[in-house]
Amino acid sequence: MSQTKEPRRILRQKKDHLPHDIVLNILANLPVKSVLRFRCVSKTWDFSITTPNFISTHLNLNLNNNNNNNLAYLINNSTPFNSNIPIFIDGYDHKFNRISEYPIPFAFLLSNAHSVSSCNGLVCLTELRKTSTHIYLWNPSIRKLKRLPDFSPTKRDWLSTGFAYQSNTNDYKVVMISHMPAPEPNHHWVELGADVYTFSSNSWRRVGMSLTHIFMVSPFNNWNTTFVSGALHWLGDVCKAAPFRMILSFDVNNDKFKEMALPDVQQLLPQGLMADPNSLLVFKGKLAFITLGYLRFNHVNEDEYNDFMRSHTPHSCFIWVMGEYGVHESWSKLFFVRFENVVSVRFFGCTSRGELLVIKKVYPVTNGGQKRYVVVSLDLETLHEKDLGFQKVPDIATTFVESLVLLDEATELSG
Numbered sequence: 001m002s003q004t005k006e007p008r009r010i011l012r013q014k015k016d017h018l019p020h021d022i023v024l025n026i027l028a029n030l031p032v033k034s035v036l037r038f039r040c041v042s043k044t045w046d047f048s049i050t051t052p053n054f055i056s057t058h059l060n061l062n063l064n065n066n067n068n069n070n071l072a073y074l075i076n077n078s079t080p081f082n083s084n085i086p087i088f089i090d091g092y093d094h095k096f097n098r099i100s101e102y103p104i105p106f107a108f109l110l111s112n113a114h115s116v117s118s119c120n121g122l123v124c125l126t127e128l129r130k131t132s133t134h135i136y137l138w139n140p141s142i143r144k145l146k147r148l149p150d151f152s153p154t155k156r157d158w159l160s161t162g163f164a165y166q167s168n169t170n171d172y173k174v175v176m177i178s179h180m181p182a183p184e185p186n187h188h189w190v191e192l193g194a195d196v197y198t199f200s201s202n203s204w205r206r207v208g209m210s211l212t213h214i215f216m217v218s219p220f221n222n223w224n225t226t227f228v229s230g231a232l233h234w235l236g237d238v239c240k241a242a243p244f245r246m247i248l249s250f251d252v253n254n255d256k257f258k259e260m261a262l263p264d265v266q267q268l269l270p271q272g273l274m275a276d277p278n279s280l281l282v283f284k285g286k287l288a289f290i291t292l293g294y295l296r297f298n299h300v301n302e303d304e305y306n307d308f309m310r311s312h313t314p315h316s317c318f319i320w321v322m323g324e325y326g327v328h329e330s331w332s333k334l335f336f337v338r339f340e341n342v343v344s345v346r347f348f349g350c351t352s353r354g355e356l357l358v359i360k361k362v363y364p365v366t367n368g369g370q371k372r373y374v375v376v377s378l379d380l381e382t383l384h385e386k387d388l389g390f391q392k393v394p395d396i397a398t399t400f401v402e403s404l405v406l407l408d409e410a411t412e413l414s415g
Contacts (some may be wrong), residue, residue: 009184024048028058032141032402055404056170059120062401066407089115089123089140091400094353096377096388102140106269115395117163117225119196121403124163133158135197139401146409148174148197149204151174159192162225162232166252172199173252175232191246196255209257211248226280228287229325233260235280247289263320263331265291275318281350281378287322289331290347315339319356319380335380343371349397355379357397 027035027049035058039046116124121141127134164174174197194207217266226233232250246276247260266274275291282288291315296305316338323330327337340347345363350356355377362374375390 020044023096024054027060028061029041032058032404035404036142049404050407050408055407059401059403059405062403063120064329089400092353094387104317109372116161117165117227117396118398118400119165119172119227120403122163122172124161125177126161133176135161135176137172137174137406139406141404142404142407142408146406149202160225160234162227162234162250164227164252167230168253169200173197175250177234194250194257206253206255211259213256226282226287228282228285233280233287235277247280248266256358260326261328262289263328263333265320265333267408268318268333270308271293271301273300273305273308278317279347281356283321283334283349284321284354287325288350289320289322292317292345292347313338313340315342315345317345337378337380337383348394351377351397352399354381357394359393 023045027038027045030038035049039049061314086292090098090103091102093099116126118124121139123138123140125136126139132150134150137148138144139234158176158178161175162177163170164173164175166173176195176197177192178195179192192209194209195204196207197204230251230253231287232252234248235245236248238244238246245262247262248257249260250257262277269275274295276293276295278290278292280287280289293316294312316336318333319335319337320336321332323332339358339360341363343363346359348357348359358376358378360374361371362378364370364372373393375388375394376385377388378385
């Protein structure tokens with residue numbers, strides 16, 4: 001009798017069994033932590049979850065889910081990097097509620113580390129040493145780290161690093177901007193060059209720059225590396241007798257550099273006064289440019305200057321947005337912000353909702369008190385400020401989405 005029941009039970013199990021493609025569809029909609037747990041179910045599930053196709057499908061579903069597209073700001077611990085105290089990346093939702101903290105284990109030497117940016121759940125880290133520069137791609141969600149191969153040993157001075165996603169080929173690129181050491185001690189302007197790493201080939205190659213002007217990109221200002229509209233952007237100085245600033249862009253689809261002119265900010269200012277170019281950022285998916293403060297020249301008209309400064313402060317800023325990418329005429333001044341009662345101001349990012357992230361050094365509340373830093377989000381349309389209550393001053397902010405990228409390779413971290 002028991003023998004007749006056993007085949008029925010087996011048939012019932014097969015009838016209730018879900019097809020593998022439906023199982024994968026369910027898994028692709030789960031959070032990263034849940035997906036990782038299901039790798040232990042069977043070898044088939046583990047194999048399917050670690051395929052490039054599943055990793056890409058899971059990422060695309062996560063990117064389309066706005067609730068998962070959280071703001072992440074990257075901070076470097078104030079303790080020296082060569083101590084045993086880790087650096088953290090903290091994750092916040094759109095209301096700036098802290099939802100995650102990812103410590104970076106010291107599986108490698110962070111003697112002088114700089115966080116560059118985040119893309120599709122990957123964080124790009126630059127480690128500077130006396131004789132070399134190492135680049136890492138780190139996925140904090142799955143605790144995987146990939147050290148990129150060392151590039152050309154030719155002696156060059158590193159200036160800046162950019163990290164980008166090439167959507168056409170589902171690939172990632174890292175761009176290292178550098179220049180050769182100056183031939184003479186007093187010679188400051190040297191032609192730039194670039195090394196480009198491609199994730200799919202796991203290799204570097206030297207890329208030339210056919211530019212009209214000679215650029216100088218400020219070292220270590222990684223917050224000035226902006227990725228938007230399929231291109232990386234740097235704010236640089238043009239080397240002339242009277243230097244001025246332009247945008248240096250790198251198209252990740254064709255590996256071409258080009259120059260882009262900044263908007264004509266002088267039309268808003270009295271003669272003899274110049275707005276000080278500050279930084280580039282992404283505002284609601286478009287390239288934006290910020291000026292902060294003013295540079296005064298000797299030939300300024302005193303009456304015009306005094307009249308202008310009655311409605312402006314030394315820390316006022318103009319925010320321009322390029323409406324149609326690549327079209328210079330589409331630059332528009334959308335916002336003007338006056339920062340009052342501050343010692344200094346620094347911008348370190350912009351949320352996907354268009355809130356500007358600002359670090360303000362403010363005067364002490366009482367006489368004799370110390371100046372302190374306040375980190376705020378600023379709604380540019382209402383000018384409403386929100387104190388984010390950060391205890392440490394962040395380096396940069398970037399949208400961050402958990403992903404499985406690097407799951408099929410790289411080194412798993414411990415500690």
